[in-house]
Amino acid sequence: xxxxxxxxxxxxxxxxxxxxxxxxxxxxxxxxxxxxxxxxxxxxxxxxxxxxxxxxxxxxxxxxxxxxxxxxxxxxxxxxxxxxxxxxxxxxxxxxxxxxxxxxxxxxxxxxxxxxxxx
Amino acid sequence: xxxxxxxxxxxxxxxxxxxxxxxxxxxxxxxxxxxxxxxxxxxxxxxxxxxxxxxxxxxxxxxxxxxxxxxxxxxxxxxxxxxxxxxxxxxxxxxxxxxxxxxxxxxxxxxxxxxxxxxxxxxxxxxxxxxxxxxxxxxxxxxxxxxxxxxxxxxxxxxxxxxxxxxxxxxxxxxxxxxxxxxxxxxxxxxxxxxxxxxxxxxxxxxxxxxxxxxxxxxxxxxxxxxxxxxxxxxxxxxxxxxxxxxxxxxxxxxxxxxxxxxxxxxxxxxxxxxxxxxxxxxxxxxxxxxxxxxxxxxxxxxxxxxxxxxxxxxxxxxxxxxxxxxxxxxxxxxxxxxxxxxxxxxxxxxxxxxxxxxxxxxxxxxxxxxxxxxxxxxxxxxxxxxxxxxxxxxxxxxxxxxxxxxxx
Amino acid sequence: xxxxxxxxxxxxxxxxxxxxxxxxxxxxxxxxxxxxxxxxxxxxxxxxxxxxxxxxxxxxxxxxxxxxxxxxxxxxxxxxxxxxxxxxxxxxxxxxxxxxxxxxxxxxxxxxxxxxxxxxxxxxxxxxxxxxxxxxxxxxxxxxxx
Numbered sequence: 022x023x024x025x026x027x028x029x030x031x032x033x034x035x036x037x038x039x040x041x042x043x044x045x046x047x048x049x050x051x052x053x054x055x056x057x058x059x060x061x062x063x064x065x066x067x068x069x070x071x072x073x074x075x076x077x078x079x080x081x082x083x084x085x086x087x088x089x090x091x092x093x094x095x096x097x098x099x100x101x102x103x104x105x106x107x108x109x110x111x112x113x114x115x116x117x118x119x120x121x122x123x124x125x126x127x128x129x130x131x132x133x134x135x136x137x138x139x140x
Numbered sequence: 141x142x143x144x145x146x147x148x149x150x151x152x153x154x155x156x157x158x159x160x161x162x163x164x165x166x167x168x169x170x171x172x173x174x175x176x177x178x179x180x181x182x183x184x185x186x187x188x189x190x191x192x193x194x195x196x197x198x199x200x201x202x203x204x205x206x207x208x209x210x211x212x213x214x215x216x217x218x219x220x221x222x223x224x225x226x227x228x229x230x231x232x233x234x235x236x237x238x239x240x241x242x243x244x245x246x247x248x249x250x251x252x253x254x255x256x257x258x259x260x261x262x263x264x265x266x267x268x269x270x271x272x273x274x275x276x277x278x279x280x281x282x283x284x285x286x287x288x289x290x291x292x293x294x295x296x297x298x299x300x301x302x303x304x305x306x307x308x309x310x311x312x313x314x315x316x317x318x319x320x321x322x323x324x325x326x327x328x329x330x331x332x333x334x335x336x337x338x339x340x341x342x343x344x345x346x347x348x349x350x351x352x353x354x355x356x357x358x359x360x361x362x363x364x365x366x367x368x369x370x371x372x373x374x375x376x377x378x379x380x381x382x383x384x385x386x387x388x389x390x391x392x393x394x395x396x397x398x399x400x401x402x403x404x405x406x407x408x409x410x411x412x413x414x415x416x417x418x419x420x421x422x423x424x425x426x427x428x429x430x431x432x433x434x435x436x437x438x439x440x441x442x443x444x445x446x447x448x449x450x451x452x453x454x455x456x457x458x459x460x461x462x463x464x465x466x467x468x469x470x471x472x473x474x475x476x477x478x479x480x481x482x483x484x485x486x487x488x489x490x491x492x493x494x495x496x497x498x499x500x501x502x503x504x505x506x507x508x509x510x511x512x513x514x515x516x517x518x519x520x521x522x523x524x525x526x527x528x529x530x531x532x533x534x535x536x537x538x539x540x541x542x543x544x545x546x547x548x549x
Numbered sequence: 550x551x552x553x554x555x556x557x558x559x560x561x562x563x564x565x566x567x568x569x570x571x572x573x574x575x576x577x578x579x580x581x582x583x584x585x586x587x588x589x590x591x592x593x594x595x596x597x598x599x600x601x602x603x604x605x606x607x608x609x610x611x612x613x614x615x616x617x618x619x620x621x622x623x624x625x626x627x628x629x630x631x632x633x634x635x636x637x638x639x640x641x642x643x644x645x646x647x648x649x650x651x652x653x654x655x656x657x658x659x660x661x662x663x664x665x666x667x668x669x670x671x672x673x674x675x676x677x678x679x680x681x682x683x684x685x686x687x688x689x690x691x692x693x694x695x
Contacts (some may be wrong), residue, residue: 443599
């Protein structure tokens with residue numbers, strides 16, 4: 022599979038109800054070390070938003086709050102975005118279907134370590 | 141002392157680098173038709189390009205990422221790809237106009253037909269891109285372009301009615317024989333001439349070429365904040381010269397010989413020689429910038445190796461792109477299109493494409509992942525949002541106004 | 550207009566405060582935000598390619614990922630013709646994917662740094678072809694600018 026098979030795919034509940042679209046895929050670097058320097062990224066979950074488009078700007082997930090008017094607008098556009106864990110994904114390929122008892126998590130990026138080294 | 145020289149050199153090249161065939165033609169045409177009633181647009185454009193260049197230079201210096209890499213990272217491949225196609229074509233149009241401008245200026249100097257000069261000009265531009273060091277290329281053309289100061293001198297020698305010029309500039313009106321739509325169409329053209337996207341591609345990629353770091357930020361800010369406004373004053377002087385000579389006679393400027401006529405009237409043969417040197421230098425410098433920008437944009441979008449600090453063989457696709465762009469520009473000019481007309485279209489389309497280049501830079505300039513503590517301050521962001529609105533409005537209005545006014549005719 | 554779901558049609562409340570996940574043990578990257586469309590640089594800081602897509606496989610190395618029942622891993626960065634997929638849809642055959650294996654990635658920041666020389670990677674074959682057949686043959690093409 023390539024990642025764009027997942028990106029922008031419609032996401033449905035087990036009942037078939039449309040929940041949104043895959044706007045990003047959250048990876049965690051805790052997979053096996055495959056003879057390289059970094060461990061392999063594991064697919065941790067999918068970020069699902071009622072809207073595609075502009076979410077790749079990431080304002081609904083990060084602490085960036087400026088320029089204030091733009092940030093607020095982009096955040097508002099993507100309210101309702103949630104993270105669903107990979108283990109709650111029942112089927113991929115075409116539409117993504119979630120398990121019966123899937124759980125929604127906050128899409129917020131869990132760390133603020135993504136700072137430029139000059140700080 | 142050496143530091144002072146460096147500062148002076150930076151400012152002087154920024155003045156020379158600000159003016160290109162787009163500024164020359166648009167300001168002269170506008171001056172001949174509207175006097176200084178559109179001079180306020182130059183002010184708006186200069187403040188805009190200062191803001192934009194300063195942000196993109198800071199992003200390049202702090203994060204090491206040039207503008208089109210940022211555009212793709214932020215907008216994704218589709219929107220960025222649309223921007224690439226548009227920017228590349230406009231850039232090619234501008235390159236064509238600049239090479240044509242070199243040929244026209246050389247024709248004025250030699251009376252040899254421009255079609256004989258076009259391949260020579262194209263070859264010379266390529267040779268410099270191929271062999272000359274980046275810093276030499278930037279400084280020499282910038283300094284020679286300074287000779288365009290002769291437009292300001294000529295304005296004094298012409299002895300115009302200063303109060304009338306000041307009146308036009310400070311309380312602008314639409315001249316009686318021109319329509320409002322035409323007035324606003326030329327406002328957008330002037331805005332596009334001052335804020336051409338290629339200047340930003342070149343400026344931010346140049347920061348990488350010269351390996352800027354955070355330490356160079358204050359110097360770059362000074363270059364921009366002093367050099368570009370002085371370049372803007374020269375733009376207004378060009379418009380004022382055209383206004384003094386052509387506006388009373390209701391002659392519309394449509395050729396390069398008309399653009400330099402006020403200088404020749406005021407200062408004679410010597411001044412004419414100086415202004416021709418200035419135009420050759422300004423258009424040659426801008427041809428180098430647009431030629432390089434065609435390589436920068438494509439290479440940065442696709443992730444190729446690029447840069448003049450590398451040997452051509454170490455940035456092969458980058459150099460091949462520039463060769464092809466120059467060949468296309470020369471081929472288009474050989475069909476005898478009028479470079480002045482090409483210029484008029486290129487500045488308007490520049491205004492159309494501007495938002496897609498401006499927005500990603502604004503967003504990244506606020507992103508601590510890239511910028512650390514050098515993110516935009518509140519004042520910059522407030523001004524930047526005002527300009528986002530201005531740029532969007534100009535972009536949306538440009539094509540309808542172009543159709544409605546028959547491209548200003 | 551990009552596709553969207555009407556918020557009133559959703560089976561949940563969009564303004565609900567969702568619980569935050571416990572911070573995972575490893576570093577977190579959002580693929581689109583932190584990896585896709587970033588520049589890769591080789592060990593000598595020479596640009597190699599843009600990250601056009603990522604290859605995802607199961608633990609056993611199968612590319613046939615059908616559900617979240619078993620873990621999936623990013624095994625390679627993809628570049629080249631696969632960009633067409635993201636631009637226009639469709640799918641290049643697996644044999645035409647140009648891979649940079651994840652084991653060659655040294656660091657992920659605002660650029661993706663590789664621990665190998667680009668010269669040794671097959672994603673750069675077009676660059677080498679242009680160099681060997683066009684640019685390198687023009688006089689001065691292999692010298693430093695003056």
